[in-house]
Amino acid sequence: MAARLKKDEEVWLAQPPSRAALPLLILAALLSSALLFYAIGDWRLVAGFAAMLLAIAALMRWYRNLYPPQGAEGEALPDWTVARAAADASNMAIAVTDRAGRLVCASDLFGEWFPGYPTPPGVTADGALSENLAHAARAAWRDGVAKVESVPHGAMRLDVDIGRTGRSEDYLLWRFTPMRQPSALDDVNRLLTGEAGRQMGEAGVMAVLIGGEGRIRAANGAFLLRAAGRIDANITGRDFASHMRVDDKGRLFLAREQTGGLPLRLLQVPLKRASQASASGGAQDGPMLLLLIDEPAGGGGTSALSYIETLLSLLPFGLAMADRDGRVLFLNNAFARAAGLRIGDKPSYPGDLVIREDQAAVADAVRRFAVGPQMSGDIAVRLRIQPDEPTALSLAGVRGLGEAAVLLSLKDNSEESKLKRQVAQATKMQAIGQLAGGVAHDFNNILTAIIGHCDLMLMRHTPGDSDYDDIQQIKSNSNRAAGLTRQLLAFSRQQTLRPQVLQLPDIVADVSNLLKRLLGESVRLEVSHGRNLGAVRADPGQLEQVIVNLAVNARDAMPEGGTLNIQTYAVPAHKVREMRQEILPAANYTALRVSDTGLGIPPDILSKVFEPFFTTKELGKGTGLGLSTVYGIVKQSGGYIFAESELGRGASFVIYLPVYQGADIEQTKAQAPARRSDTWGTGTVLLVEDEDMVRAVAERALARQGYKVLTANDGEQGLEVLGGEERIDLLISDVVMPNMDGPTMVAQARRAHPDLPVLFMSGYAEEQLRKSIDIANVAFLPKPFSVSQLAEAARDALAMRPAAE
Template sequence: MASRVKRDEEAWTGERPSRLSLPLLILAALLSAGLVIYAIGDRALAAGFAAMVLAAAALLSWYRRIFPEEAADRDAVPDWTVARAAADASNMAIAVTDRAGRLACASDLFGEWFPGFPTPPNMAAEPEVSESLGAAARAAWRDGEARVEGIAQGALRLDVDICRTGRSEDYLLWRFTPVRQPNALDDVHRLLTGDAGRQMGEAGIMAVMIGGEGRIRAANGAFLLRAAGRIDANITGRDFAAHMRVDDKGRLFLAREESGGLPLRLLQVPLRRATQPVGNQSGQDGPMLLLLIDEPAGSAGGTSALSYIETLLSLLPFGLAMADRDGRVLFLNNAFSRAAGLKRSDKPSYPGDLVVREDQGAVADAVRRFAVGPQMSGDIAVRLRNEPEEPTALSLAGVRGLGEAAVLLSLKDNSEESKLKRQVAQATKMQAIGQLAGGVAHDFNNILTAIIGHCDLMLMRHTPGDSDYDDIQQIKSNSNRAAGLTRQLLAFSRQQTLRPQVLQLPDIVAEVSNLLKRLLGESVKLDVSHGRNLGAVRADPGQLEQVIVNLAVNARDAMPEGGILNIQTYAVPAAKVREMRQEILPAADYTALRVSDTGLGIPPDILSKIFEPFFTTKELGKGTGLGLSTVYGIVKQSGGYIFAESELGRGASFVIYLPVYQGADMDHALPAKAPVKRSETWGTGTVLLVEDEDMVRAVAERALVRQGYKVLTAHDGEQGLEVLAGGEKIDLLISDVVMPNMDGPSMVARARHSHPDLPVLFMSGYAEEQLRKSIDIANVAFLPKPFSVSQLAEAARDALAMRPAVE
């Protein structure tokens, strides 16, 4: 077997042992010399020939040592079964991919977490996660390693480490590690086994954490030394009760100390909220922290033990407090004060002082019930006085043997959780209001279209000076004001028609400055300043001017005695955004616009409501409540973010962050010059008008007929297709977008099969930009509602001009 291995090694390396090579070479040289003598008979020539053979062999050997042959690749096809067995033995989720992105090998745990063994990075359901994994893979091929943290896979959160590997570094190794979620049990475990546990032992406190089954999970050194005799003893998993004994007087002792030990006081701290309702016996149904303290001889009140407990409770990371049998608060730690919203100097006399008046009776009854009788634990839902809108669970547990202390109270610090809940609720409410506002504006636009259209038709039959002319003109003027109100509703619901351009914010501020000076009056001073290196933004300049004017008017009204209105523009790079640690604002480059005043400020209780539509603090008749909601909608529709900051008596600030435009070619982003429209709106041809609202269809039909068109009508998409199939030549299709049975885009998509060159004019009360994103139809025009008769005629003329020339 050894000789076979040696032969295999020689075949692999291409080398022979020198002790066999030299005799063979000498023998070959002698044989060569003998052949020469036999053939020629010249001994000198034979000796020279033998020397030449030896020299050639030496040169060949020397060359092979300097330039050894590369070993043949015996593993041209890797054996991945060995790699997979090693991966399974490591109990890790591992995958290996080649340069083509194919899965070469994966562990069984990878298949459990990702059923079907998908190929990284295409294993995530969310496109964002797949994109981040793909970018990390490209970085690993380039840099040798990469990492992605916190991807979600079902209930798991995983960190992914990627590195190049292999003999030629032509594979990627993917390692998936679950993110460890810390909890209260881990905190207590570290507390007992760390320096804090040693300090408790030096203070005379033995601490043990047990599970719901009563078995020990962790203990500090003081308990290990006295219960097991060694500070390094391993008693994890043993029954806690086996280390304790109770005498005939009901006193508690360590079993190992027998008759020589002191009686102990036991305090039980539940580490998980009880699932039973208040008043039910809970028992040991969850993990618990047990604190054991020697009871000094002659001590009846337990004052010394209580001081130890207070010291311990002040170190724990969760909110705990103690109350006596009469319900008076004896102690509360800092975590409890934070959870209750108290200042450090505040200490309530009774637990009921922490809650609203309606819950004080229930809290007092619960404290009295847990203070007497058997030891129990439970929860009660309360509303804290400092946060009355958010219910909180107050946990209570009866304790015995600690003198005056009879009830242990626990309160979870859910300030961050409540903040997130409020933010989600606010976002949900704003979204619902926006959808409602958009729907109302759409229906209102149909009504206004009919009113304005009929007014235009009536004005065509009257001349200035007629008795009815001024009345009709007043109706139309009021209708146009109502149309402006619907535009504000659409702006809030982010459905307004915007015409974005690439621009600089200082230019917009300069354009509107003269108007602001007239609006602000003599008592308010306007101060404008601009930062350097401002990036260009892409937004509608007219809408941005409206944003600045609305904010300036609100600031003026907040300064009845006069003051200063400050408008600033400055650059906010991505690094600065990360330093701000703003949860809502993504890390990117922004150009900011700050509008601040020195007025009265905004009260904290209404600061979260200022962007809601129809919410106003102005007197009746002096405000519609749509100013800030319009600002909010324009900013969000432009891809930006707006934040309000205020302090009573010190003014308010509104900061708008617009993302820096990153377009590769700025010229393409600039709006094209509008074509010069002809004044002539008379036309000829046949128009198919599809509109589900009878009043809009009637006024549009009359307006088109007056302009010289022949008009065919339909009340929905299906009837419109029937008219198209009737055989009459249609020159223009005018259709509403949202209709019952079959909407406008669906009808046009089917009509284009039989009429590919048919011009189409869509009309709708929704935003053109939103509709163009959802309508995948080329060569269509758009007319927003409400529109006048002249606007309809001009739109029809321009749409007909889109027809291809007939050859």
Template sequence: MTEVATLMAEQDAQRTQPTDLLILAAALVASAVLVWLASGEPLVAAGYGAGVLAFAALGRILLRPRSVGGTAEFAQPDWSVTNAAIDRPDAAVAITDRAGRLVCANRLFEEWFGMSSAPPRLPLDDAAVERLDRAARAAWRDGEASADGLEGAGRRWTAHARRSGRGEDYLAWTIEPVESTDIVADAARAVAGKAGLALGQAGICAAVVSPDGAILSANPGFALAATGEAQATVVGTDFVSYLRSDEQDRIYFAREGRKGAPQRLIHLPVADPESRTDADPALTPSLMLLIESGTGAGEGRAGIPQIEALLARLPLGLAMCDRDGRFLFANEAFLRAAGHDGTVAPPYPSDLVIRDDKGALADAVRRIAQGAPTAGDVAVRLRSAPEDPVSLSVAGVRGLGEGAVLLSLKDSSEEARLKRQIAQATKMQAVGQLAGGVAHDFNNVLTAIIGYCDLMLLRHSPGDSDYDDIVQIKANSNRAASLTRQLLAFSRQQTLRPQVLQLPDLVSEVSQLLKRLIGEKIKLVVSHDRDLGPIRADPTQIENVIINLAVNARDAMQGKSGEASGTLRLATRRITPADVRALKSEILPAGNYTALVIEDTGSGIPPENLGKIFEPFFTTKELGKGTGLGLSTVYGIVKQSGGFIFADSEVGKGTRFTVYLPVYSGTEVAAPPVAAPAQAQQTWSGGGRVLLVEDEDTVRAVAERALVRQGYVVTTAGDGEAGLEAIVSGGTFDLVLSDVVMPTMDGPTMARAIRERLPSIPVLFMSGYAEEQLRREIDLPNMHFLPKPFSVAQIGEAVERVLKGQSL
């Protein structure tokens, strides 16, 4: 920064003051000598000199400048403040006085123009200096003025001058650079952006080409036509290499050759229209537009624009092809049904199908296009879904200009999804039936193993050498029994004890257990909606549902270090019929539900596994860390309780399970206990006669030995007919203990026949099937149920309670 004019004035004043005083003193002495010589009187000369000195002193006193009021502070201006005010990073600022001298300037002015010149005399061309000179005169006259088009040193500026100062005796200049616009870069960005996409939707292929023929930018339409892939990279390649011409100078894309439609090439030089210099067209980049011949602006691509507009709005997937089998038009529904991810149709319909179906489809389209206007269906497999064949309808049309073939494709994604759901439901039902049958047969085997273990333990004390082995066999048998219970839960054949309950109360009871199960590093967040309706379910089984889902969530949040951390959210929600309709689910019927939501922040479930998680024995855990029955058990419990369960997951973000349990709207009425005859209650004192009917020899033998050891008189039968014969032949019994499923005559049929003769005899069924299911199928009073597998103690206790008239 400088203070040029002020410093020069101060230095001139300091240099001139002593010289002026010497000149004045010499003049005074000379004039006094002349007076003395003229008058001859030295006193007269002395008086003359004294008078001149007196008048000079008086004049100095009268003419000395004075400070007035508040103006004294401007006597010594602080130029650093001015310099700070004009220091701009984007413009040069300078201040000049009336003499055109530079008073001060900022750093940018010094960089651009130096400090040896002041506006308007800047180191610019003559035209720019003339414009600045006119602006300076106008500013002194009108207060401010501007000058544009200033050029010099390869740059351009615009200047503005404004009169300023207390006496408006300064000009403040602001000189700003004019940034040049790169029209080629702007055009390249537009073609590669939304403008190019819009051109592609209109069927126009666009590319910006450098003077040497290299592609600077291209829209997806050009890339698709040139390479067959809308996302292909063509920047930097030779534009001409993608084109071919025939003997009639018609232009085609090289990839399609003469089979493709001829193109009309429009060449637009990309140059600055404000530039005053005429650039050589050969050295100017160009915007190349390729439009199919006969499909330019104002020409209907399919012959009739109204029909094309109508087809675009229909929800059906429709497209048109010309006589060469090339796409003229395809609406969004057609492209969506075909699985095409772009907004512009590919050149040919065969580009949408797999390689094996290309020839058949192309032949069908060309045959119908060039022959009689017929119609037909072609079975093809789309590239987007090669495993699922679809039917493509092809119909010939005439009188629509270039349109010769109408294609119709139905969006079958929803139908395919429903088919997959039905197939999944059918598979789950079949697996459930298989699991139930396996569990039932396996329970018979486990009943015999557990029974014989109990009988052996009665003969061995804890100190015997075989005692520990027998205990280990029984423990493993009980573990196998728990697996069969899970299979029965999945197949919805387990025994439930449903009660009317409030879900939040059940969640509160199990929350304390969950905190110990999931660990300290996992945060448990529990929330409840208001006005939740009651549900009717087995509380123990619903607790199993919550625990199973929480444990799975804990395992999903386990990191690489082996320690689980994250957040487990457990919530109950009130679901109304309006909420169900908003879900748009074909599975969940409209109604009132109380929903249980369990959400974690774990690793999530991959999409390919999400449809299999409820299948038995399916697990993604390491070998030995899971049986694959946890979620299948949850599924069975929920289904058997009349509810629905859905899983939503995103890999890396977590999983959410939602259980919908229907709100119970009835009145809970406890079923009256079925009492044994009063006489039996009064006279019972232990012991009794039992008719044991079981088709499995090992189970029958275990049950017989267990009851005989407890003092009962047991008569055995191998099937229902033999059991009924024991009654018909005159046998008297206090209890019938029977299996349910037996050959020739099953247990319920035998029990009904026995009740015709002995209406009051109690019946105790033992089976691996669910009690609730049996009670629906067997409508008999005074009927009891003992689930398999059972131990020796359990069968003895059950028989005793039934004979005493007590419920199990």
């Protein structure tokens, strides 16, 4: 249909004064002259005034006639022809309406989709839908843009985008875009041209994808070779029927095989959805997958069915066949995996795979597709193995395969569900980790004050005093609480690690004696080490804690006794690639496996073992932080941990630590600085800490060591003290403070005091802080700390001053 342009025929144009207005002008001039004569009494002046008025009017009329205003001969309206040409170049229907709601321009495609060029929003007979479009149009006039999604229009669904346009934004631009409907065409196309198409050809199956018009869209190599003579032949777009012939007995052959060819059996698999098929009058009008198989001698549907079963068993997606009564005739391994069946098991009916509430719907769908016209469609079902997650079950009616009447397809979404669970787990662990890190940071401030005051009191008491044992008990409990905060920080990957380059067998050997005492008499410990193990970089104390936690859990899983096996072995990069592990990157690793022969872990619990506070032990016998601490230490060390288990056969935890490519172990140990025992010092120390209790105990501890201590509550006060007359020898500062934090204060202080030694103290991990603090030559002291640890850290930080001082 030719494009249709609609314009306003009535355009407002400024017109020159008409002849009817001339007498009025003369009358106005006379009245003005009379008033002037009455005022001054000089008729000559009045006559000159009247003549001047008439001359001005004549000049204005002459100018209007000589230069008419724009629009007098035709206003410069928008060139809708250019707009229509641009609209026709797109794949969407476009219309333009003005403020009066009139259609001023429309593309050819708009006329094809909406015959008669109706004016939006009245493009549909559905009153509710028209009202919805009208509401969107009002929103577009108000907000500039609006959108209505999935508007039904015949067999299509359209997305309607509405926006204001024009130089003065006095037009509405309507864009109707067809929604892309999910289709199996792309999947089938990739199937035929890929490895699966080659395997079908090797099984003797020719496969062709044709469109609704009967032209070939794709074919596998077997069909190309027999129909065109070459496996690389290009027959896309050709009529499928031209490659076939039918003899006088109604048997189907390839046209190229004139003599000696075998008759073929044709299986049609419609690829159009049921809703589309109903709209077009039947699935046979849409795209189809055609499967051609050589008819064996003697014919018979049973032989053809065996061919089809062989074909379906090769396909990578789950397929099954059922008869007209709904009984399952065949299913491939992919279908069994998707349905949660063991390989080789076959249900009697498809409804046996779903929950009770969905069985009637499945049985009714199979019956409709078996006895009705050839069509396909999807229904949402809930499988027994996943009652909370709907799954799409696709059905298609098939003919000519003997007893087989319905083809069923079930997508194996186990990997997708697994990934969803992993993402949810990672998000939950991250949120809880942030909470745990914040709680541990605040608790470390409290423990720092408690432990510090205990140390100060112990300096005034000697063993045997009545209060000495009580103070020691308070300090011991505080250290236990500090261990709990370290667990929380380990889980949240925010603890301070002291990594070293080491060998895993050395760590296992160091902790073996402790393990033998922990495991008891009923559990036997076996240790084995592989060859050519690469060195790893980790905190040896934290690795020992990892091994102890895993060993204790293994002991509790073997109440009747058993064997705990600890193995170390090398895992080169090519072995990692063979494992096809999605989470583990391909690299060289040294692995640590801790296995037991206990009860095993149920599958529903295996995915939760690393969650914090999750435990299967009795009340009071487990905190639920053991494995979450292990997980945090391994991840913070750059490694990976996986849990494997089978009920009744024990469990295994495998840790992969990347091989360290840096310096030699002995060289690293040789470079470690020697520790000094003398903690007495002199000089002026500026202590910046926002927590009063921590600042008080640190001030007293430093003063007892011989330092002169100046204090500040935050970074701003610290800069004021630094700017005073007092010379500062050492700056000790908390990291996280209100108003101005420690790193910001130090960065500004270093401008005036570039060689000032700095000691940061914080309850967060040193590794995390060093990533965010871009300041060189600073020391770090983790909280909670004792008085002696603070004194040693201050002494070592002062030793960082240049030798010139």
